[in-house]
Amino acid sequence: MSQSRVRLLCEDRRAERFFRRLCEQAGVRVVGVEVAPDGQGSAADWVLSRYPALVRQRRAKAFQANLGLLVHIDGDAVGVTQRKTELDARLAAHSMEARQAAEPVAVCVPTWCIETWVLHLAELGTPAESVRVNRTPVGATP
Amino acid sequence: MLKRLYAHNFRSFVNFEWVPPRASVLVGENGAGKSAFVEVLWLLQDLLVHGRTVDETPSTSARTEWLQDELQSFELEAIVASDAFHYRLDIRLETGRTAVREELKANGAVLYRADGGKVELFGDDPPSAVARTTIPFDRRRSFISALEQRADNKRIIAFREAIGSIWAVKPDPRRLGGAAVAENPWLERDLSNFASWYRSRMGEDPDATDALRRDLQAVLAGFSTLRLEPISPEVKDLRARFSFGQRTHELGWAKLSDGQRLLIALYGLLRLGLPRASLIVLDEAENYVAPQGIQPWLQAVGDAAAEKNQQLLVVSHHPETINYLAADGTWRMWRDKDAGHIRIAPLLPDLASGVTAYDAFKFVAESRSGTGLEP
Numbered sequence A: 001m002s003q004s005r006v007r008l009l010c011e012d013r014r015a016e017r018f019f020r021r022l023c024e025q026a027g028v029r030v031v032g033v034e035v036a037p038d039g040q041g042s043a044a045d046w047v048l049s050r051y052p053a054l055v056r057q058r059r060a061k062a063f064q065a066n067l068g069l070l071v072h073i074d075g076d077a078v079g080v081t082q083r084k085t086e087l088d089a090r091l092a093a094h095s096m097e098a099r100q101a102a103e104p105v106a107v108c109v110p111t112w113c114i115e116t117w118v119l120h121l122a123e124l125g126t127p128a129e130s131v132r133v134n135r136t137p138v139g140a141t142p
Numbered sequence B: 001m002l003k004r005l006y007a008h009n010f011r012s013f014v015n016f017e018w019v020p021p022r023a024s025v026l027v028g029e030n031g032a033g034k035s036a037f038v039e040v041l042w043l044l045q046d047l048l049v050h051g052r053t054v055d056e057t058p059s060t061s062a063r064t065e066w067l068q069d070e071l072q073s074f075e076l077e078a079i080v081a082s083d084a085f086h087y088r089l090d091i092r093l094e095t096g097r098t099a100v101r102e103e104l105k106a107n108g109a110v111l112y113r114a115d116g117g118k119v120e121l122f123g124d125d126p127p128s129a130v131a132r133t134t135i136p137f138d139r140r141r142s143f144i145s146a147l148e149q150r151a152d153n154k155r156i157i158a159f160r161e162a163i164g165s166i167w168a169v170k171p172d173p174r175r176l177g178g179a180a181v182a183e184n185p186w187l188e189r190d191l192s193n194f195a196s197w198y199r200s201r202m203g204e205d206p207d208a209t210d211a212l213r214r215d216l217q218a219v220l221a222g223f224s225t226l227r228l229e230p231i232s233p234e235v236k237d238l239r240a241r242f243s244f245g246q247r248t249h250e251l252g253w254a255k256l257s258d259g260q261r262l263l264i265a266l267y268g269l270l271r272l273g274l275p276r277a278s279l280i281v282l283d284e285a286e287n288y289v290a291p292q293g294i295q296p297w298l299q300a301v302g303d304a305a306a307e308k309n310q311q312l313l314v315v316s317h318h319p320e321t322i323n324y325l326a327a328d329g330t331w332r333m334w335r336d337k338d339a340g341h342i343r344i345a346p347l348l349p350d351l352a353s354g355v356t357a358y359d360a361f362k363f364v365a366e367s368r369s370g371t372g373l374e375p
Helices: A013-025 A043-060 A080-093 A114-121 B034-048 B151-164 B194-204 B206-219 B258-276 B291-307 B319-325 B357-368
Strands: A005-010 A029-035 A067-072 A105-108 B002-008 B016-018 B023-027 B072-080 B083-094 B097-106 B109-115 B118-121 B133-136 B166-169 B223-230 B236-244 B247-252 B279-283 B311-315 B330-335 B342-346
Touching: A005 A013, A005 A043, A013 A029, A013 A067, A013 A114, A013 B291, A029 B291, A029 B319, A043 A067, A043 A080, A080 A105, B002 B034, B016 B342, B023 B034, B023 B291, B023 B319, B023 B357, B034 B072, B034 B083, B034 B151, B034 B166, B034 B279, B034 B311, B072 B151, B083 B151, B097 B151, B109 B151, B118 B151, B151 B166, B166 B258, B194 B206, B194 B223, B194 B236, B194 B258, B206 B223, B206 B258, B206 B291, B223 B247, B258 B291, B279 B291, B291 B311, B291 B319, B319 B357, B330 B357
Parallel strands: A005 A029, A005 A067, A067 A105, B023 B311, B023 B330, B166 B279, B279 B311
Antiparallel strands: B002 B016, B002 B072, B072 B083, B083 B097, B097 B109, B109 B118, B118 B133, B223 B236, B236 B247, B330 B342
């Protein structure tokens, strides 16, 4: 059986590194990465905008059973449920079916953000999901 | 870390100033000055590290055509360890001959000054308000390149080493030769002597050489290992061994494709060279490499730079490269329509639209090219 492969759609560089390494650890080959550029506005909006196109690409390759799409979007103040609703709404706006349970499209919504997960996994604390995590690296000047 | 670069009367730089970020991709149409930025860094390395005379650099022939000005000026600000350095270089004609005038400050105090063939050293810790040592020296060269380390010039040496640890490369696959004529600790800026450099480095760092082999096994179909085949008492030929099923064969360097040679050199650079860099500047390094091949290399370079707190600036026309690195920031260079000189500004795509950085660049370039408007 051929190796599983995945494309990533991420909100920022830290999340991209986190999920890329997670996939590598799991033996899943990352075959492409899209990360929101540094720009004007919300990176979450950028992910929401790109989502339909990448889901469409994935669905067009339905014959490739081992190819998946992993989407990262921070929950921020909105939360997991609302983010998933927003993603479904973007598909609906493009006359596309909502994501199905068996579809190889994973949506990860770290809340507040990826640093919340990193701190928890690194056993450096378990910040509340309702609180914005300070993104300043340890030792850096804020 | 490079904090600021200023260049005047060089190529199309006229009072050009840039405060580069920690990581960024530089975009622009042809002739927009991206490679000229890299050339400024090379010029400073040639003078401050390699000890070349100003006549041995392209400085004077690279004066801005329309200025009719014989004075070229460069300034570089950098943080090295915890010291804030400011270096200024003027290149001008003195009695018919090209000469340099320099000044180096650390944390606001002058450490070094050279003017009119006279070098002044102000000491180091603490710097003196008046020169402690005055030396006559060739006015076409920087004495910084010739300075021997002593207790009272540690900061000047640290600055020189920081300039020397800038890895600014512009690979040219057509010039990548496979003959390792001798061990060479210096890698040419176009990677043309990669084989000789690899021969030198592989013996010094076997762990990195192993990592390189694993990288190449991951990105080159069937790749097994690199091998240096003696073809004379002095010269060795760099060869690549491949295995497909039960069959193994070896290809000489000349039989590899341009893309294969470049990937070997780029991963060699990543494993054997870049770990020692303070600033990594890559000028169109990915030409000749398939789009799916370049992103893993960029990821590895970006990861390594982030872990080592290195600065990474990448010049590119390649959509894959631009879009991947745009997460860290995109700067656009362009020629001012009226003045002709080079401008630079951050390119900030509208995120709500979902536009990629490459498409945002194309849109700005096509709609505003040459208008002189701020993007």
